[in-house]
Amino acid sequence: MILELDHVGVTFTSGPPWRRSRVHALREVSLSLAEGEILGLVGESGSGKTTTSMVSLGLRRPTSGTVLFEGRPFPKRRTELAGRMQAVLQHPQWSLNPRLRVGQSVAEPLAVLGGADKAEVGERVLATLDQVGLEASFAQRYPHQLSGGQRQRVSIARALITRPPFVVFDEAVSALDVSVQAQILNLISDLRAEFSFAALFISHDIGAVRYVADRVAVMRHGEVVETAPSAVFFGTPEHEYSRRLVEAL
Numbered sequence: 047m048i049l050e051l052d053h054v055g056v057t058f059t060s061g062p063p064w065r066r067s068r069v070h071a072l073r074e075v076s077l078s079l080a081e082g083e084i085l086g087l088v089g090e091s092g093s094g095k096t097t098t099s100m101v102s103l104g105l106r107r108p109t110s111g112t113v114l115f116e117g118r119p120f121p122k123r124r125t126e127l128a129g130r131m132q133a134v135l136q137h138p139q140w141s142l143n144p145r146l147r148v149g150q151s152v153a154e155p156l157a158v159l160g161g162a163d164k165a166e167v168g169e170r171v172l173a174t175l176d177q178v179g180l181e182a183s184f185a186q187r188y189p190h191q192l193s194g195g196q197r198q199r200v201s202i203a204r205a206l207i208t209r210p211p212f213v214v215f216d217e218a219v220s221a222l223d224v225s226v227q228a229q230i231l232n233l234i235s236d237l238r239a240e241f242s243f244a245a246l247f248i249s250h251d252i253g254a255v256r257y258v259a260d261r262v263a264v265m266r267h268g269e270v271v272e273t274a275p276s277a278v279f280f281g282t283p284e285h286e287y288s289r290r291l292v293e294a295l
């Protein structure tokens with residue numbers, strides 16, 4: 047297993063001690079992700095999808111339960127994970143520095159990893175841009191010179207340049223026009239076939255999840271209410287809430 051969440055709970059506490067409020071963002075969430083598998087995570091706003099992704103990336107420590115990445119707890123030093131997990135977010139501008147040329151942004155994760163000389167890095171950048179359908183000249187451009195779809199292709203190139211075994215796509219197509227969404231979903235499917243990374247594909251759009259995921263997990267109020275292979279889920283969802291989601295599709 048690439049990732050295992052076992053009875054994970056996350057509680058946020060806010061306010062002063064005399065008026066403490068607690069939000070149980072996750073309750074007893076158990077999920078596992080096999081090598082090369084795409085798990086679609088669906089659920090309405092506030093159901094706990096992003097918190098699940100943060101916990102899965104080791105960016106938030108659970109209040110209870112355990113998380114194993116590649117069979118081990120997260121290392122104390124994050125640098126040990128460099129290049130092994132990446133995230134593609136809803137708005138590419140969240141991961142792309144507007145002052146850096148595309149080529150520099152895409153190269154960055156490789157630079158963090160170290161070990162490659164400048165020429166190698168340059169080659170890898172162009173090869174990766176090509177894999178996401180962008181020609182070499184894009185390396186010289188700035189994010190503001192690109193369309194939304196092109197920017198998301200750049201984010202994907204940046205995420206994949208180190209060949210991570212695990213990628214989180216958090217609402218990665220939600221901000222795009224419908225026709226562009228289809229192109230990016232196709233791209234994600236093709237790239238997974240080529241590089242066989244495992245992914246957590248988070249979306250409130252169950253249609254998008256159907257398109258790319260091997261398995262689906264449905265979240266509601268911080269809990270996973272159903273997990274099933276896509277073929278089973280979209281045929282005969284078990285949980286009442288899942289049935290409503292699928293019927294709405």
Ligand SMILES: Nc1ncnc2c1ncn2[C@@H]1O[C@H](COP(=O)(O)OP(=O)(O)OP(=O)(O)O)[C@@H](O)[C@H]1O
Nearest residue numbers: 058069070071089090091092093094095096097098
């Ligand atoms: N940093 C935080 N402090 C307090 N509460 C939080 C924090 N982050 C999330 N929450 C709460 O935890 C719950 C789950 O939020 P989360 O962002 O994981 O849901 P989500 O399914 O990703 O929703 P969305 O699609 O709107 O992003 C929500 O009730 C949210 O308000």
